[in-house]
Amino acid sequence: MLAMSQASYIDKMLSRYKMQNSKKVLLSYRYGIHLLKGQCPKTPKEVEDMRNIPYVSIVGSLMNTMLCTRPNIRYQSNLVRDHWKIVKNIRKYLRRTKDYMLVYGTKDLILTGYTNFDFQTDKDAKKSTSGLIFTLNGGEVVRISVKQTCTVDSTMESEYIVACDTAKEVIWLRKFLIDVEVVPNMHLPIT
Structure with missing residues (x-):
């Protein structure tokens, strides 16, 4: 645990x-x-x-x-x-x-990622919002919701941006979990 x-x-x-x-x-x-x-x-x-x-x-x-x-x-x-x-x-x-804490179960720790975007959420600047969440055995370990830095013309472009941001986060998170030796099964694909 x-x-x-x-x-x-x-x-x-x-x-x-x-x-x-x-x-x-x-x-x-x-x-x-x-x-x-x-x-x-x-x-x-x-x-x-x-x-x-x-x-x-x-x-x-x-x-x-x-x-x-x-x-x-x-x-x-x-x-x-x-x-x-x-x-x-x-x-x-x-x-x-203050005494609340994140607790991850005793079964195999499995890292799961989710992404989403909202097209042109900022109506003034015409910017979209990227969102991603990673969970470890169902407990949230990463949550990011950020306005995209560029203006895009289509939902497809917003999807590419959030996919790129997610890939960067996956690489960092996987390396971190391997370095601290928390998740023994990090050789498995992240779902």
């Missing part, structure tokens, strides 16, 4: 930002708060107000948790007050769930 926990890291992060005694919340997001580009600070006072909040530093601390065991807490862009409320809520959620 393989288990991954970040309880100690989460405790240190909460202490660093003085939230070790904060209220614990059930969900990582707050219902009714939507993050949109139109909410960006517009006045110099709003911009200055947001500079006094350690948002970028906290998001950096959350990145390790998000990348390793909590892919459900991602988002960072041109921040506004609602971003700060969400980040505070995420820290409260992590405080409540």
Whole structure:
């Protein structure tokens, strides 16, 4: 059996930002708060107000948790007050769930990959979104959802882009799992 926990890291992060005694919340997001580009600070006072909040530093601390065991807490862009409320809520959620961990069963560890894309999701820039997930015995180990960097004219082109991104991730993930000797059957094809 393989288990991954970040309880100690989460405790240190909460202490660093003085939230070790904060209220614990059930969900990582707050219902009714939507993050949109139109909410960006517009006045110099709003911009200055947001500079006094350690948002970028906290998001950096959350990145390790998000990348390793909590892919459900991602988002960072041109921040506004609602971003700060969400980040505070995420820290409260992590405080409540810090002892949760990813556990992979005792049977043979099998790596499975899934890909998808959404054609021209970003209506402003006409960009598509690539998505891929890899699971190890049904437990998610990699999740990527990213706006494609180029504008394409067809769904076929979007499919090629996500296929290329997936191939790169497969190569890296397979090498990583071989190096840490977690999956003894990595010589088998990834399904």
